[in-house]
Amino acid sequence: MAATRILAADEPSLAVAAALLRAGELVAFPTETVYGLGGDALNPHAVARIFAAKGRPAEDPLIIHLAAAADLDLVTRDPPPALAMLADHFWPGPLTLVLPQQPGRAACRKRGRETVAVRVPGLPLARRLIAAAGTPIAAPSANRFGHTSPTSAAHVLADLDGRIAAVIDGGATNVGLESTVLDLTSTPPTLLRPGGVSLEQLQALLGEVALGAKVAPGGGQIAPGLLERHYAPEHPLRLVIGPVDAARAWLRGEAEQLLAAGLRVGLLIPDEDAAFFADRTYDLELLGPAAQPELVAQRLYAALRALDARRPDRILARDIGIAGIARAVADRLRRAAAGDVTELG
Numbered sequence: 001m002a003a004t005r006i007l008a009a010d011e012p013s014l015a016v017a018a019a020l021l022r023a024g025e026l027v028a029f030p031t032e033t034v035y036g037l038g039g040d041a042l043n044p045h046a047v048a049r050i051f052a053a054k055g056r057p058a059e060d061p062l063i064i065h066l067a068a069a070a071d072l073d074l075v076t077r078d079p080p081p082a083l084a085m086l087a088d089h090f091w092p093g094p095l096t097l098v099l100p101q102q103p104g105r106a107a108c109r110k111r112g113r114e115t116v117a118v119r120v121p122g123l124p125l126a127r128r129l130i131a132a133a134g135t136p137i138a139a140p141s142a143n144r145f146g147h148t149s150p151t152s153a154a155h156v157l158a159d160l161d162g163r164i165a166a167v168i169d170g171g172a173t174n175v176g177l178e179s180t181v182l183d184l185t186s187t188p189p190t191l192l193r194p195g196g197v198s199l200e201q202l203q204a205l206l207g208e209v210a211l212g213a214k215v216a217p218g219g220g221q222i223a224p225g226l227l228e229r230h231y232a233p234e235h236p237l238r239l240v241i242g243p244v245d246a247a248r249a250w251l252r253g254e255a256e257q258l259l260a261a262g263l264r265v266g267l268l269i270p271d272e273d274a275a276f277f278a279d280r281t282y283d284l285e286l287l288g289p290a291a292q293p294e295l296v297a298q299r300l301y302a303a304l305r306a307l308d309a310r311r312p313d314r315i316l317a318r319d320i321g322i323a324g325i326a327r328a329v330a331d332r333l334r335r336a337a338a339g340d341v342t343e344l345g
């Protein structure tokens with residue numbers, strides 16, 4: 001395929017992108033969470049192209065993006081009672097809802113699956129693009145399967161240049177990690193993936209929320225057997241979880257040992273930890289203050305990519321708790337660690 005076109009975030013470019021989407025081509029576009037790899041959700045050829053471009057297994061279903069909640073009946077049916085309230089509160093925004101699917105409409109479903117994941121993205125540019133295309137847009141994160149999700153157009157091109165028709169460059173994304181996925185077909189609703197809308201916000205509205213098999217009360221433990229190398233850096237990441245002082249001491253000890261063995265160490269840590277490592281030349285990526293988890297979430301993927309690109313033998317990270325969006329940060333760090341997690345008492 002020809003090189004991927006880079007489009008500006010302006011109206012003429014949106015018209016070009018919308019025409020490409022209507023023609024069954026793939027266009028990556030920014031949302032408030034991460035960049036999506038968009039294709040016409042009602043066109044089976046476009047949907048097949050998404051799976052091929054990403055190298056994604058066919059059984060992993062896609063999220064469908066709508067310009068407005070009013071378009072829900074294009075792809076869903078039998079709205080559960082909580083839907084209207086959740087849509088009012090959180091749409092447009094980083095909440096994906098799993099709903100009963102409209103038979104025969106959404107092309108990007110797993111065979112036999114009767115649900116569909118839907119969201120109305122918070123970034124106005126994304127909604128204008130979907131409205132201009134005039135069709136629901138299926139869009140997984142715009143990375144090769146298993147890689148870290150893209151938060152800039154450059155990240156998209158690093159993974160998908162030449163594999164998609166175009167990318168709209170809307171700058172860095174605001175939330176920085178993926179939407180929350182909530183299954184509304186179960187009672188109580190089940191949190192399948194923590195993300196931009198927090199568990200606390202959902203509980204405040206819904207009362208009880210169940211945690212899915214991959215989401216532990218402690219912030220995103222992936223059940224044994226479901227361990228997937230997902231959101232993963234190319235160089236191995238080791239994660240420590242626990243009280244701040246103990247976690248820092250552990251990081252320090254681990255880093256010293258690796259350095260002594262002649263290995264290159266990359267540290268992915270909150271700002272306030274930097275002083276703790278100032279006396280030695282460690283390779284640091286600072287995530288922002290731990291007390292501002294929104295900033296940490298925003299920076300997480302870019303920092304992980306930057307560190308990874310410098311080819312450390314080992315990346316060391318510590319978590320920043322599970323309050324609010326920190327739960328989603330902990331979840332992504334656990335996935336990046338692919339099981340190499342140390343929990344201190």
Ligand code: TXA
Pocket residue numbers: 031033034035036037060061062063094096098113115116117139140141142177178179180181192193
């Ligand atoms: O923030 C986001 O959600 C981004 C932006 C582009 O919108 N998209 C995204 O898509 O992260 P993706 O495909 O990387 O992740 C979709 C997640 C997957 O874990 C998938 O298994 C789950 O949603 N999912 C999709 N359809 C589902 C369904 N019907 N039931 C349960 N889980 C579903």
Ligand code: MG
Pocket residue numbers: 140141149
């Ligand atoms: Mg993804």
